[in-house]
Amino acid sequence: MKIIHDKFKEHSLIGRITQELMMLAFKAVKKNRGAAGIDRMSIEAFEKELQQNLSSTMIALKTGTYRPLPLRRAYIPKGIGKRELRPLGIPAIRCRVAQEVVRQLIAPSFEAVFHDHSYGFRPGRNCHQAIEGVIDYLRGGYKYIVDADIKGFFDNIDHALIMETISAKIADRKVLDLIQKFLRSGVEEDGKVRPTILGAPQGGLWEASHNPPYAK
DSSP: OOOOOOSSOBOOOGGGOOHHHHHHHHHHHHHHOOOOOTTOOOHHHHHHTHHHHHHHHHHHHHHTOOOOOOEEEEEEESSTTOOOEEEEEEOOHHHHHHHHHHHHHHHHHHHTTSOTTOOTTOTTOOHHHHHHHHHHHHHTTOOOOOOOOOTTHHHHOOHHHHHHHHHTTBOOHHHHHHHHHHHTSOEEETTEEEOOOSSOOBTBHHHHSOOOTTOO
């Protein structure tokens, strides 16, 4: 796949991190709910010392000293009536806030180039709009719907490809380093931490911009 690099990349994004942005990120994380990460700190516990937690996180992000914790492994059913389980990687609340900050910094650069018929996990778009789009096609005379899925896509996507795609739009080295740290943060399961050298673990913001509230 050939990736076209934008001549007008985003620079100095880290400098745009403010207390207001940190608070917006926390509110988004709180709204999405979600279980605690490897440190077992809940959203409620994080909120009890909110200003201190946000300030320390902001300083670490801006100075390049932020170190994400390993993800906590959890499993959920892949669907109703299915025995197969989907592995999730649950980030700590602090990491979730940091991820949301980075997501808000880079999202405008990519929203502008996303396909108009892409509805998944995008602001102002939802499944109902996707269904309405399909209905419009059916009314227009189309008779076939293709349902395709790439098995294990998120678990196997190459980190180098992710970074190359992002760096085609983003030039801020600190932001790129942060994203790479998130991808390589590792995952804890049965008391052991193993490295994540491949894939974007499902359950964090890089997979779907949501942390499933049912993940325990």
